[in-house]
Amino acid sequence: MSVGTLALLLAWGALVGIDLVSVPQMMIARPLVAGTVAGLLVGDPETGVRLGVVFELFQFDILPVGAVRYPEYGPATVGAVAAAHALGGGMTWGLAAGLGLLVGLFAGWSLHWLRDANARAVRRAAGPLESGDIRVLARLHAAGLARDLARAAGVTAVGLAAGWLLARVGAAGLPPRVLTLTAALAGGAALAAGVSGLLRIVGRGSSFRWFAAGLAGGVAALWIA
Amino acid sequence: MDRVTPPAAPPLRAAFLRLFMVQASWNYDRLLGVGMGVAEEPLLRGLRGAGGDGTAYRAAVARGAHFFNAHPYLCGLAVGAAARAEYEGAPPEQVERLRAALCGPLGALGDRLVWAGWLPLLSTAAVAAIALGAGWGAVAGFLLIYNLGHVALRWWALRAGWDAGAGVVGALRNPVLQRTPSLVLPAMALVAGFCLPLATRWLVRPFPLVGALGCAVAAVIGVLLLRWKPGRIKSLWIGLAAVALGLAGGWLWR
Numbered sequence: 001m002s003v004g005t006l007a008l009l010l011a012w013g014a015l016v017g018i019d020l021v022s023v024p025q026m027m028i029a030r031p032l033v034a035g036t037v038a039g040l041l042v043g044d045p046e047t048g049v050r051l052g053v054v055f056e057l058f059q060f061d062i063l064p065v066g067a068v069r070y071p072e073y074g075p076a077t078v079g080a081v082a083a084a085h086a087l088g089g090g091m092t093w094g095l096a097a098g099l100g101l102l103v104g105l106f107a108g109w110s111l112h113w114l115r116d117a118n119a120r121a122v123r124r125a126a127g128p129l130e131s132g133d134i135r136v137l138a139r140l141h142a143a144g145l146a147r148d149l150a151r152a153a154g155v156t157a158v159g160l161a162a163g164w165l166l167a168r169v170g171a172a173g174l175p176p177r178v179l180t181l182t183a184a185l186a187g188g189a190a191l192a193a194g195v196s197g198l199l200r201i202v203g204r205g206s207s208f209r210w211f212a213a214g215l216a217g218g219v220a221a222l223w224i225a
Numbered sequence: 226m227d228r229v230t231p232p233a234a235p236p237l238r239a240a241f242l243r244l245f246m247v248q249a250s251w252n253y254d255r256l257l258g259v260g261m262g263v264a265e266e267p268l269l270r271g272l273r274g275a276g277g278d279g280t281a282y283r284a285a286v287a288r289g290a291h292f293f294n295a296h297p298y299l300c301g302l303a304v305g306a307a308a309r310a311e312y313e314g315a316p317p318e319q320v321e322r323l324r325a326a327l328c329g330p331l332g333a334l335g336d337r338l339v340w341a342g343w344l345p346l347l348s349t350a351a352v353a354a355i356a357l358g359a360g361w362g363a364v365a366g367f368l369l370i371y372n373l374g375h376v377a378l379r380w381w382a383l384r385a386g387w388d389a390g391a392g393v394v395g396a397l398r399n400p401v402l403q404r405t406p407s408l409v410l411p412a413m414a415l416v417a418g419f420c421l422p423l424a425t426r427w428l429v430r431p432f433p434l435v436g437a438l439g440c441a442v443a444a445v446i447g448v449l450l451l452r453w454k455p456g457r458i459k460s461l462w463i464g465l466a467a468v469a470l471g472l473a474g475g476w477l478w479r
Contacts, residue, residue, distance in 0.1 A: 023246035025297055026372050027344070032351055036364045045361055052364070053352055053424065060348075061451070061460040063340055071461050091431075098468030101461055118252035122259060129259075129290055132283025134266060137290055141263045144250030178475030182468055184436035185443045187428040189467035192447020193460030194424065198349070198417045200455065201341050207414035214418025218353075222422050225357065 001042065001086060008041050009082050010156055016074040017152020021111070022145050029074035031055030038081035047084045047093060051077055054097055054187065057194030058104075063201065072107035075152055076100040079159020086167040094183025095171055096163070097190070103159040110151050118144045228314035229281075232271045237305075239267035241383050244301050255292045261304060262290025268308035268387070285311045288320055294328050296335020298378050303327045305386025306393035313390055323391060330397055334406075339378070342409035347371045349413070349420040356423035439474075443467050 012034075020029040027033060032052040039048010055077045062070045080100030084093045121140055122129070128136035202211045247260035266289065272282040289307060293300070303324055310320050347367050354363035385396040396402075425444075429437045447463045 021251055022249040025245070025248070026375065027368065030348060030367075032348065032355075033364055033368060036361045040361065049355060049361060049364075053355060053428070056348060056352060057424065058460055058464060060345065063336075094468060094471060098465060101464045101468070105461060115251060115253050118250050119254040122250070122252050122254050129262075130287050132285070132287035134283075134286055137259065137262050137266070137286065140259050141246075141250045144252070144259070145246065148249065174472075175475065177478055178472060180432060180436045181439055181475040181478065182471030184432050184439040185467035185471040185474075186464060187432075188440040188443025189447050189460070189464040191421075191425055191428060191440070191444040192451060192463060195421060195444070195448050196451035196455075196460065198345065198421070199452070201345055202414045202417060207410050210411040210414035211418040214415040215421060216418075217415075218419040218422035221357075221419070222426055 001082070005042060006082075006160060009038060009078055009160060010153060012037060012041060013075040013078040013156025013159065014149055014153040016078060017072070017107070017155060018145070018148050020072060020074055022148040029072075031059050031073045031077040034074045035077040035081050038078040039085075042082060042085040044081075044085045044089055047089050048081045050093055051080050051084060051097060051100065054093070054190045055080070055100060055104075057190040057197075058101075060197035060201075061193040062197070069112060070108055071101075071104035072111060072155070073100070073104045075107055075156040075159060076104035078156055079103045079163055082160050083163025083166055086163050087172040091176065091179040091183045092172060094179060094181075094186040095166065095174075097186040098182070099162055099166060100159070103155065103162065106158060107155040110155055114144075114147055114151050117147055227275070229272055229275045229312050231309065231312040235308075235387060236267040236270070237383060237387060240264050240304060240308075241301070241380060243267070244297075244304065244379055244383065247300050248297050255290070256294040257297070257300060258290050258293045261293045261300060262286055264300070265289035265304045265308050268304070269311060272311060281311075284317065285320075288317060288324075291321065291324070293324060295331035296339060298339055298375060299331040299335045299382045301379055301383030302331060302386040302393060302396065305383045305388070306390055306396075307386075309387050309390030315391055319391070323393070327393065334397070334402070337406050338402075338409065339375075342406060342413050343374055344371065346409060346413035346416055349417045353416065353420040353423050356420070356427035435478075439471075 016029050016034045019025060035048045035052025039045040055073045059073050077100055080096040083099050084096035121143060125136050125140055202208055243264040247257055247264050250259040266286055269282055269285045272285055273279050275281040307320055307324055310323055347370055351363045351367035386393055389396045429440050432440060450458050450463060451460060
């Protein structure tokens, strides 16, 4: 992978990271989008879409309400796509998904750090804020955004470095059966997360009947296709 | 504070643009408060002349930056309403009460309408389209359609808040707003159900029989675990365990 591609992935991961909370929440942070674009950047759209769908299924299990803590899968998906590409594509996506999950966990912790750092900055500026000092208000806000940008870039860099390391230690040389089983079980876990998350969103009320009807339609579509 | 005539052409566009980054300084103390203050500030500039020394303006900006929590797409309703209430000469305590009263309804409505409705509806539709062979065009379609709704909702919220002022509760009774979740939620459930069998086949297709069986077993065990202890067993840990098991099992399977 060229330095230019790495730089593009880093920039994309940083944008994806700030989209989640800071700006503009247009859903490029969704793994489906993050992964697909990362795949296009490395010239391997198929792997990008595959890992995008896998992490999108994991994302269904997260409902970002209130101050709840959750893993962050956007930059993690970018790292996973880069790793799968560096490992040679094919069934290596299972291994890359494992790496992405670890990065997602780390990214979730970094969000907690960010919110804590922002809170400390707000406490330090409590006096000027209470007097309506617009310059302090704007500075606080811009500093929060800068912190998030640095955090998102850092998380993406960790993901890219971990993928490079994985390729360096020869993970691509693992026997095909190991890679296949890893991908199969990772895919199964993603499906479990998707089913469980969607069932929780749908609930048990009247929406469940619509869900069951959709399920029947999906099975029928499989039959026809 | 006395009543001040609001600007004939309020800088709604400036406030609207700032609302896209309302969560940039999200923190555990004031949550969205600082971002709310930043977004509200352009609308309060007409108060700078009130009293001659800018006290009313600064006090209103300070109030705007107090604790606030709601769905980010609907924050504009509170920004517009609070700013308008400042011009209407509402006492500071009333403005604070108005903001506090809006937190719960705006959070609940946004979570239901967007996080549990519009977003999973379009996201599962995109996954289903990919499984049917649409490729990355499905992702582009998802982004485009989602953001049409997203941007329209943000603009409506700000506009409605500014128009209604302290009477903003009436805006929340807007029939379109009340009826939309009852359309979006069943549609989301229908599409989510439709997406799952297609996504399963799409994921399983490249595997040999043993791999496909492994995938199915992992999915069933994962769902049982996640449904058995919801919130306590995390899908991320199941995913990591699955990858570890795959690596170990692959070595043993000769």
